[in-house]
Amino acid sequence: MTENNPENGEITGLELSPRKVSYLKFLLTKDDTVRTTEISEEFDVDPSTVTKLIAELAEDGYLDHVPYRGVKLTDAGREYAEFCLKRHQVLGLMFSHYGLSPAESCDEASRIETFVSKKAVGKMCSSMGHPTISCCVKPGETRQINHDSCFHESRPNIIRKL
Amino acid sequence: MTENNPENGEITGLELSPRKVSYLKFLLTKDDTVRTTEISEEFDVDPSTVTKLIAELAEDGYLDHVPYRGVKLTDAGREYAEFCLKRHQVLGLMFSHYGLSPAESCDEASRIETFVSKKAVGKMCSSMGHPTISCCVKPGETRQINHDSCFHESRPNIIRKL
DNA sequence: CTATATTTTTGGTATAATACCAAATTTTGA
């Protein structure tokens, strides 16, 4: 619990693997403790797979995990997850500016997001004027429409200030 | 040699792994047959690692490989490599539009490029008006400055029509 | 033209990320 700890120095945005980022973004949409099964159903994977990844996220300080009970974001984990969400939204918006549909933008963003640095996201976000629309809806506000912790709408939807 | 063959149907842009894309882009900068050692030195990896990846690229039809002699892009491989280069350049240009330096743009592009679809690149490229500048110089025209088959210049440089 | 040096390949092993399965453990609910 030192290597990847979200409180160790500056975050680059590149500390977590794709699946871990997906888990954090999903957890952001849930207020209370989340059970292993909820996550495994969300991502359609075996519960044992979830147990292993959350153990790593907990070890690195992103989650509090009470065995057999569930997980919850730590403060640092929540902050990191919020960055991940914003990054997803900024990238989705970027693609939509080039003419991709919201769903396409969201898909492209999902594939690349874990490899885009915090610095790049910061510049994109300022350059866009800290936009308030996104390819996805505000987390926790609407039901999921399946694109990997990404919530599609037929039209872009208002989200909080990025 | 069916699964990933560049001639099988439409290319999505997502068929190759990051390292393989890097190899193809590098090969694009070389006209004649390239030795295993040249590639292994370029990427600072063991020659045996190169042998294995080029075997897979050859099996999938991107390269012609004469054992103990070297590799050369097939026509399909060259076409694919050209797409990869263009994608890199389009993405690099996108980042530079948001205020990242050429080197930063190139780095970010290198990390994400293999996960960006051909469709997205197409839309970005048209939307940008098929630009002729890039974060990188024209392949084969100047010596490499090390960013993973990406050639930096202090200033953006003219490249062929994207 | 041969002995040695160099390059390349083979075969084995390693790691990270991700996944499944079966068995063991814990919790829940009747």
Next chain:
DNA sequence: TCAAAATTTGGTATTATACCAAAAATATAG
């Protein structure tokens, strides 16, 4: 309190990538 459900453990698999050592092929120096 006991069976059902959820969770975890332990083992194995895959893909991408890498290293090493040994074998094979090629090149080169005399």
